Amino acid sequence: MSLSGYPFSGEAAARVKETGYSLEGLLADPNPQPRLSRLARKRGLARVVGAVLGEIPEGPAHPLAELLSYPIARVIVSCVDDDLLTRRYALAEAKLAGKKMVREDLADLILLARDLGADPEVGLGGIHLPFSDYLKAAARMKSPSWKLVNRSLEAGRVAITGQELARILEERARERVQRGLPLLVPPEICEKLRREISQVEEELSARKEEEKVDLGEVTEEAFPPCIRVVLGEVAAGTNLAHTARFALTTFLLHVGMGVDEVVAVFGRSPDFDDEKTRYQVEHIAGRGGTAYRPPSCATMATYGNCPGEDRLCRWVSHPLSYYERKVKKGGSG
Structure with a gap:
């Protein structure tokens, strides 16, 4: 190697x-x-x-x-x-x-895994990774195939393929490179x-x-604090939690943005994938038959996506209600 x-x-x-x-x-x-x-x-x-x-x-x-x-x-x-x-x-x-x-021999990949702090084992049954190592990496993977319920777990180890080990090590490499910067x-x-x-x-x-997003006719000044914070995190290149991503997508769709515009909003995410993002946004928008509604203020708070109330928050129970009231007031408090 x-x-x-x-x-x-x-x-x-x-x-x-x-x-x-x-x-x-x-x-x-x-x-x-x-x-x-x-x-x-x-x-x-x-x-x-x-x-x-x-x-x-x-x-x-x-x-x-x-x-x-x-x-x-x-x-x-x-x-x-x-x-x-x-x-x-x-x-x-x-x-x-x-x-x-992905081009390395398995023996070399195992050596790199050890260097990166992972502990895979190779035997007759294939490659197995300790449960804790697997969970740490899989938490960032969006595909259902990475969910633990879809995995073979035996004696505290999860069965994976060589290609999956490479993907896990890629995530470990990202963490190591970013550490200390x-x-x-x-x-x-x-x-x-x-x-x-x-x-x-x-x-x-x-x-x-180039990546600035024009929200068109949408009145950004009328967004509730929770949505403004999440938008700021996207602009900073932060990887959003699934619940925050879902809340932002449903909110933007409901206030009048199109699928293309919402996909563009997520374009600055470090792990942005246009095809996957578009599929997810279209699904949430109702392509599969069900258009999803943004979560309520109570749900936002439950998942840790509420940054704290302002004066108007105390009089509404839903981010869309907040937006509607602000728009009627011309975006002012």
């Missing part, structure tokens, strides 16, 4: 340490290793810009530059210090690693990466502008 393909692994970190290269050395001017420094910086920038655009491209055939580009990318992300960028970067690194994982980076280090940082900030700003 090539360590350069998994720069977040413990073994890769040890390999970088063995080389004797430091971040300060790579950024030094004049540089004793100008070609290696140039390649590592260029690749580090490509990692972060790729994350902004949605996908990190496969790297050039220079294993050491690939390894060294990872800490440089983490420093760039930390110097920019933007929540959306941090989440997108972690997800993009995990997706890049996931492409490689943003780093506390000295200002002088950020200054040495000013050119790369400026390019990332420019790309990020342009991406955010």
